[in-house]
Amino acid sequence: MRGTMMTNPMLLSRLIDHAAEHHGDTPFVARRIDGVIERSDWARMRDRAKRLANAMTGHGFKVDDVVGSLAWNTSNHIELFYAALGIGAGLHTLNPRLTAEDLRYMIEKVGEITIFIDADTLPLAEQVAAITPMVTRWVFMDEPGAPVPASALPGFVTKTDFIGDASADFAWPTFDENQAATICFTSGTTGRPKGVAYTHRSITLGSMNMSMADMYGTHRRGSLECMLPIAAIFHANGWMMPFTAPMNGHKLVLNGRDFSPEGIIELIDGEGVTITGAVPTIWMDLFDAAERQGSKLETVRTGLLAGTRPSRALAERFESFGITLCQSWGMTEVPGCSRSAPAAGSDTLPADEQHERHLARQGRVGFLSEMRIVDDEGKPLPFDGEHAGHLLVRGPIASGSYVGLSDAEGFEWLETGDIARIYPDGSMEIVDRAKDVIKSGGEWISTLQLESAAASFAGVAEAGVISIPHPRWQERPLMLVTLAEGVEALDEAALREHMQGFVAKWWLPDAIRVIDTMPRTSTGKLDKMALRRLYAQRSENIIA
Template sequence: MTMQQTPLLMHRLMDRGAMLQPDVEVMTATADGARSQTMLETRNRAHQLAHALNDAGIEIGDRVATFMWNGARHLEAYHAVACMGAVIHTLNIRLSPVDLEYIINHAQDKIIIVDADVLPALEKLAGKMPSVEKIVVAAEPGFENWETSLPNAIDYEDFIKGKPTKYQWPEIDENSAMGLCYTSGTTGKPKGVMYTHRANYLHTIAIAMTDVMGLSATDTLLGIVPMFHANAWGLPWVACMLGMKQVYPHRFMVPDHLARMITDYDVTISAGVPTIWQGVKGLIEANPDKYKFSALTRLTCGGSAPPPSLIEWFWDALGVEMVQGWGMTETSPLATISRRTSKRKHLEMGDADRAANQAKAGLPIPGLEIEIFDDEWNTLPHDGKAFGELLIRGPWICSEYFNNPQPDKFHDGWLITGDVAKIDPEGYIIITDRSKDLIKSGGEWISSVDLENHIAGMAAVGQACVVAHPHPRWDERPVALIIKKADVELTPEQVIAHCESKFAKWQLPDDVLFVDSIPLTATGKMDKKVVRAQLEADGYKLPDQR
């Protein structure tokens, strides 16, 4: 053995930026601007938080949950919890109470750090979180006088007050858990993906590479991708590693506020789903002289494929490259990347051809293997024509779900992604369909089967089918088709009200259609491909598009 066997632990990366660039700012949006602290202050506060958590009984491997917007305190939690050997469990603030209750109890969270403005959503679970011993409330300006019915609640600043600014990070196995994120992208209960130090360390370094996101210490990041969603695509970890200036929008996620932050704080890179950038595009088109994106050079877009027209508009109008990434919660999450110029031969391409390439899911990030397989697990040619089940493997790819065996999701060391894809001769991944009938709305998954099963539980419903229908802003929205039982009354409003008892507002069907029959396959299953095709052929439009 000729090399030191230093464990790949996140504390070796997370303290680095503050050491090399202590005066660089970390900013959190407020109603009238932003509050600022330095990288060194952020690092010191993270160490204080680690001491406070340790004093509260948090040990190596314990789960500490966050229920927060993107902001400096959420960043401190990322830093503290992971580096002290505990597990940072990011709770999605958009989930329904039913899913939140299941996730918190399945993870056995011991402490939850919550933003004061979203306390009401967590209070719905009062008395239903037996493992939770303490609630730590982070209050941004305007919410300092928070109150809650939840027991054992303490203000974040009081929690860390007086704690030492140096915590001795433990030397643990690099395969120890450091992060937990649940995905509700398939049927049934949400599944937990447990990230290890080794996996996150390698992913963090890989996505900073020039041919991936091309990040450096001179960048200013506007972190729009939620920190509760798949590690915010890994950007907070990279930003702390490099010492990048960071700007976080907190709850101010409207296009006007985002555009002002890009303008006012000289943002060079940001990341978000296509609906975010479509909103910003519309804002700029309506106010061409109001915003000046003079420092912005690139946007990372993921969650769903951006249309080539959006990619071209940002380049033609602003000279901003839209970098597309593809991945899943199970892939930490970034797995492929598509840049304006990903290969030397692309230097000779015209803008339209480059935009078409950028609209593909992209090339595998170094370190990962991606293949397409037929129904008998034979590999298929990379000819841009053959399509099959997309599988992936590598050092930051999930190998099992947390306390939830799902052998049908894995094959011979590969993760089965649930996507159907082609691979072209240049190695680009092109997603063509989904092997499951999931609905992707605004970058978030909605399970059509879960909606169907819930609707079918209504006494007046004979059969229910939920399909995705294209939407210009949200990419897709759910539409429910229902066969009513004979001689009963049922209204669309009753169906929606029934769904509201289990699902979050953004998961509800946009429309309810009563039909006489639903097409079936030869094996008696609902043929959703035919349903979607019939809606399109009939010229169907969603209610907000009529």
């Protein structure tokens, strides 16, 4: 017997309509590229998106087309999100932190011929245009009262002129909910970036997934919450906040181009931000700046953290600011896969044990995701918290392929590239990246645990560990560290003694080298590829 329920497609035009119709006066605040704070609401944002959608249709855009954006966290960018997705065109959100050559590679993979840019990304766009003849139109997202620079970009036009006299009287088309919506590329830490084409269905489900109580532990209703995505919205859709905020009637605040701690604090304190999220490095910088400025960040109740496990020191700083730390894990391919919810009874454990069982892990398996761990031969391993294996994920919010692959090249389970343990209570702990695992004499050494142990030493600001060849053990760890502020030299013997309290003695790195700065990817993560290049350039013989 078939069910009797309607089969209306999950389209993101319905999301912006819902926001405009049922909480249209909820504020939408964004910093422009020129630094001006722009104030609007969801009803006016829907009108803006409809005018742009009307103009795009008039310029020949239709379902199955792809448009690119090279832009920051602005209201112009959100307007483009809902206009493009509303007419069924895919939106390829290019990362302005990448090189022109990286962007060329991505553009050729996806195939867009029109790209929207802003005042900050214009110089990069001119570099990209020189090597991407397939892009024949560049739309400059101008801001009221701000000057429009001259440009020789092919087909250069301002958004104002592109829209012309198009009205907001526009009917959203209907199409398959599995149509591509946004296209994001992975950060490419272990090779060429890969493109993920989210669908309208997956973003709708993913936004519901990110709105669940076990993701944000202090979540409240509607406009009682104010969200600020510190993650750039070209990175996994800004952790879905541009969709979860209108879905739930939250106030949304965007930081424009200004990702400085001082700029973020200004928005948090000025707009009453209650929920925000970032990688650990950004949180550390934010807390440091808040203490310098005397800000208590008192409106923030929920701090989402992902990217890597928090140190005990970072967890204590969350506590000192009265912010509930919600640890999660995901990837471009599967955002919000694990949740912050602690297991039953764990909230009554001593603080140290709570940290080890809850915060030091990457969350618990979420409802819309299935996880499994397998050995090198693909054999499933038990969820006993002891066996570690390759982490695989599947579900309606996980990517089953990459842009450019044929249907036959898709996969049933997404290989995350992480080595993990899964415990009986459903919590998951990342042990390492598969390509970063050091297999010494047939035994695994966790680079993450080595880095965490070193980073808890008073003289070390940050640590990165890579593998280097060894004539007997095949691989051994090399550690590179940056020094804490005010520390002039590393006491290596003291560091090694300290680390022995956290890891087995045979895990200790064969060599430790001090470097000036730790390389990062465009998303703020430790760049292991750059560390390997740094080691390769060294002429010294590290391992005798």
